[in-house]
Amino acid sequence: MRWWETFRTAYDAIRSRRMRSLLTMLGIVIGIASVILTVGLGQGAQDQVKDQISALGSNLLIVSPGSTTSSSGVRGGFGSSTTLTLQDAEAITDKTVAPDVKSVAPQTSTNAELVNGTTNWTTSVVGTTTSWPEVRKRTLSSGRFFDEDEVTSAAHVVVLGPDTASELFSGPVSPVGQTVAVDGTQLTVIGVLASSGSSSSGTSEDDQAVVPMTTAKQLTGSADASVSTIYVEAASEHALSAAYQEIDGLLTNLHGLTGATASTADFSISSQQELVATANSTNQTLTVLLGGIAAISLLVGGIGVMNIMLVSVTERIREIGLRKALGAAPKVIRRQFLVEASLLGLAGGIVGVVIAIVGAQVLPSLIDQPVSLSLLATAGAIVTSLVLGIGFGVYPASRAARLTPIDALRSE
Amino acid sequence: MSTSILPTPGEPVVRLDGVRKVYRSGDIEFEALRGVEMSIGHGEYVAVVGPSGSGKSTLMNILGCLDVPSSGTYLLGGDDVSTMNESQLALVRNRRVGFVFQQFHLLTTLPAWRNVELPLVYAGVERAERRERAVRALERVGLGDRVENRPGQLSGGQQQRVAVARALVTEPDIILADEPTGNLDSASTEAVLGLLEELHAAGRTIVLITHEHEVASRAQRNLTIRDGLITADELVGGAA
Numbered sequence A: 001m002r003w004w005e006t007f008r009t010a011y012d013a014i015r016s017r018r019m020r021s022l023l024t025m026l027g028i029v030i031g032i033a034s035v036i037l038t039v040g041l042g043q044g045a046q047d048q049v050k051d052q053i054s055a056l057g058s059n060l061l062i063v064s065p066g067s068t069t070s071s072s073g074v075r076g077g078f079g080s081s082t083t084l085t086l087q088d089a090e091a092i093t094d095k096t097v098a099p100d101v102k103s104v105a106p107q108t109s110t111n112a113e114l115v116n117g118t119t120n121w122t123t124s125v126v127g128t129t130t131s132w133p134e135v136r137k138r139t140l141s142s143g144r145f146f147d148e149d150e151v152t153s154a155a156h157v158v159v160l161g162p163d164t165a166s167e168l169f170s171g172p173v174s175p176v177g178q179t180v181a182v183d184g185t186q187l188t189v190i191g192v193l194a195s196s197g198s199s200s201s202g203t204s205e206d207d208q209a210v211v212p213m214t215t216a217k218q219l220t221g222s223a224d225a226s227v228s229t230i231y232v233e234a235a236s237e238h239a240l241s242a243a244y245q246e247i248d249g250l251l252t253n254l255h256g257l258t259g260a261t262a263s264t265a266d267f268s269i270s271s272q273q274e275l276v277a278t279a280n281s282t283n284q285t286l287t288v289l290l291g292g293i294a295a296i297s298l299l300v301g302g303i304g305v306m307n308i309m310l311v312s313v314t315e316r317i318r319e320i321g322l323r324k325a326l327g328a329a330p331k332v333i334r335r336q337f338l339v340e341a342s343l344l345g346l347a348g349g350i351v352g353v354v355i356a357i358v359g360a361q362v363l364p365s366l367i368d369q370p371v372s373l374s375l376l377a378t379a380g381a382i383v384t385s386l387v388l389g390i391g392f393g394v395y396p397a398s399r400a401a402r403l404t405p406i407d408a409l410r411s412e
Numbered sequence B: 001m002s003t004s005i006l007p008t009p010g011e012p013v014v015r016l017d018g019v020r021k022v023y024r025s026g027d028i029e030f031e032a033l034r035g036v037e038m039s040i041g042h043g044e045y046v047a048v049v050g051p052s053g054s055g056k057s058t059l060m061n062i063l064g065c066l067d068v069p070s071s072g073t074y075l076l077g078g079d080d081v082s083t084m085n086e087s088q089l090a091l092v093r094n095r096r097v098g099f100v101f102q103q104f105h106l107l108t109t110l111p112a113w114r115n116v117e118l119p120l121v122y123a124g125v126e127r128a129e130r131r132e133r134a135v136r137a138l139e140r141v142g143l144g145d146r147v148e149n150r151p152g153q154l155s156g157g158q159q160q161r162v163a164v165a166r167a168l169v170t171e172p173d174i175i176l177a178d179e180p181t182g183n184l185d186s187a188s189t190e191a192v193l194g195l196l197e198e199l200h201a202a203g204r205t206i207v208l209i210t211h212e213h214e215v216a217s218r219a220q221r222n223l224t225i226r227d228g229l230i231t232a233d234e235l236v237g238g239a240a
Helices: A001-014 A020-058 A086-093 A148-152 A162-166 A211-220 A240-254 A259-264 A272-315 A319-323 A330-365 A375-402 A405-410 B058-062 B084-097 B111-121 B127-140 B156-168 B186-201
Strands: A060-065 A101-116 A119-128 A140-143 A155-159 A179-182 A184-195 A202-203 A209-211 A228-235 A267-271 B012-025 B028-041 B046-049 B071-076 B097-098 B176-180 B206-210 B221-226 B229-235
Touching: A001 A020, A001 A162, A001 A330, A001 B186, A001 B206, A020 A272, A020 A330, A020 A375, A060 A240, A086 A101, A086 A228, A086 A240, A101 A162, A101 A211, A101 A240, A101 B012, A119 A162, A119 A211, A148 A211, A148 B186, A155 A162, A155 A179, A162 A184, A184 A211, A209 A211, A228 A240, A267 A272, A272 A319, A272 A375, A319 A405, A319 B084, A330 A375, A330 B084, A375 B221, B012 B058, B028 B058, B028 B229, B046 B058, B046 B186, B058 B176, B084 B097, B084 B111, B097 B156, B111 B127, B111 B156, B127 B156, B156 B186, B186 B206
Parallel strands: A119 A209, A155 A184, B046 B206, B046 B221, B097 B176, B176 B206
Antiparallel strands: A060 A228, A060 A267, A101 A119, A101 A179, A101 A228, A140 A184, A155 A209, A179 A184, B012 B028, B012 B071, B221 B229
């Protein structure tokens, strides 16, 4: 018997029991669709986290000052101390000491009121150096960033965040070239930042005024060289931990610290990688859990196929006997039932994939979670459904093949 | 009466020598056939007659290659089928035997012609040729206008004629009819028996198994089986 005839016979058998075939497939359909969707949801969540983090710079290390302890014993928490200085930032730029560091951007931050004519807006005024856009992965939508000369000369220039710019300058006129006043000092707007496209740290990334470090010191009237944060960009993602070690060693030395506990009090280094790893491991646990439940439902679906095939063998025992009497060898009967089971599995798998694809379009608007379907998972699901059909069809098929034609013909 | 006194016309298609069949059920042994000797020539129309429990069905199973003897030899068309395995037997059934069963055994989901073509499907014949041969066989049994009907749309007599067409379609060495009229009324019985007589007249070898003497008397030769042995072998009127 040719393969094509086997398929035709199997197809006829499935079609002539339409309702039962549909219900049999249902288990596989639900199993496949839920496996694809849960894996897609997990992947979507991971991609989302990765996107957010990489928008901030995946090679980024953040050096923060340690905490202060006042005379009364009140500890101020991370960042309250003023132990980090511009000299620290410069030391980190030294390629011989920290070869895995690409660039460094120290930053100070104060809140101030910006005034444009009758409009005012209070925002955070950030003082930094020329490497800031590179380290923080920011671009400008118009104008330019300040240069080395302007930092040295404490030029009265400012680069505005997009939200800040729209709060202060309404209408079609570009803010570039205009002036804003900060505490009576007139600053010329030389550029506007492009939106960071990330909302992970609130909206503050898009609402700030960036000025040269020297200008910021003038505005606040502080003479010391302390900075609130040093952003460090490592040479690559792989060089991140090396850069971490170098900075840690360097600052421990510079600040004359001894012992591990002393250094945490003085400064701390954190990286986005840690956030990524934590978020990913949480997502992975969830995906594995949900995927496991979906896989169990797939298994149940497969057992459903086997159950129906066994019922089908019993029910069609006379048909099997007749086919054998007319010349169907045991292997031909086995093949027919195997093909029938795999067709059921495969059809269920394909319907399941279609439902998953539709679900992936609909679901994000319902639960506000992205779903990213991978081609590999989809192909894998189809192969799985086929394997399930074959796997759970083997036992019923060999039972059918083992029937003797006489017993099969005689049975009622 | 011994089994070999009558000459068999033409080449022997079926030859059984000392065929025994023993069924075991736990410790109990039951000998259904106790050394059957028989020979059926090409073109003969033979009825095997016997009461129930005589070993008639066992003989029919062995003749139809649905079962193998416990001992003894069975030559079908010159080949020893008594030692074949199930796959080889399937091939022999497909090529050499045409079955007509009491319960018709048609597949209710398929139209008449697709029931008739089934043996050709297992023989690996091309689809177009199968259809042509199935339709020709249906015309042969007088159902040329019922090709696309499903068994449910046909009367009992018509269904049995479809089954006869299915038995004919491979042009087998023997047509084995097991109580073909057992489920039919007298008019349909007459039609089916008439059809078998026509086929015999056209040169087919037919073995009819029945417990009804009226039906058996329509054949050319009667073999009587009793307690697992052939006890009589006689020529009867029939259509010769």
